[in-house]
Amino acid sequence: MRKITAGLFISLDGVIGDPQDWHFPYFNDEMGEAVGSQLMTADTLLLGRVTYEGFAAAWPERENAGGEDAAMAKTLGDARKIVVSHQDLDLPWRNSELLRGDLIEAVKALKAEPGATDIGMSGSPSIVRQLLAAGLLDELHLLVHPIALRQGLRLWDESTPIPLKLLSSKTFTTGVLHLVYTSDDHAPEGGYEQALKNQPTAP
Numbered sequence: 001m002r003k004i005t006a007g008l009f010i011s012l013d014g015v016i017g018d019p020q021d022w023h024f025p026y027f028n029d030e031m032g033e034a035v036g037s038q039l040m041t042a043d044t045l046l047l048g049r050v051t052y053e054g055f056a057a058a059w060p061e062r063e064n065a066g067g068e069d070a071a072m073a074k075t076l077g078d079a080r081k082i083v084v085s086h087q088d089l090d091l092p093w094r095n096s097e098l099l100r101g102d103l104i105e106a107v108k109a110l111k112a113e114p115g116a117t118d119i120g121m122s123g124s125p126s127i128v129r130q131l132l133a134a135g136l137l138d139e140l141h142l143l144v145h146p147i148a149l150r151q152g153l154r155l156w157d158e159s160t161p162i163p164l165k166l167l168s169s170k171t172f173t174t175g176v177l178h179l180v181y182t183s184d185d186h187a188p189e190g191g192y193e194q195a196l197k198n199q200p201t202a203p
Helices: 029-039 049-065 070-078 103-112 125-133 192-198
Strands: 004-011 042-048 080-084 096-098 118-122 139-145 164-171 177-183
Touching (some): 004 103, 004 125, 029 070, 029 139, 029 177
Parallel strands (some): 004 118, 004 139
Antiparallel strands (some): 139 177, 164 177
């Protein structure tokens, strides 16, 4: 079974919208390594329309320019890119295709395909929410920036709670936290009375 990982830049108050306006002051080699390790191990990318269009407008030009990020641009270009959209889209970036049919069923089929490489996601919060709710997202990589934006699109909507389990955490020199979560099927439950019962008794 193939693994799906998703990465998001996020503020302290949960905003993930327009990261180009607030993210770059915190970018350093540590973050570049974290982003690269999450995406570069994937031979398939699952992207929402907005994320795809942003990537397709930038990465082919960076590959052609031959700069420092040309290698990453080529890797992303060579990867199979599956775009989730209800619209018929022009997909100019090579190796791109439109996801057909139901998202959940299509992702189940993707995970069941042969191969050991990951399926990577970047951005695309609505897809992340759906896959988490369906128990299909294996790792959620949150790069938490030490800033409260106080407005903008947030990762979490007002819906059913999704319990998560922390797999790893790392603090960068910029104050950014790299937190990796997975779904938690055995999350603790109960209220104040249960919390009291869970307290260790004095000897």
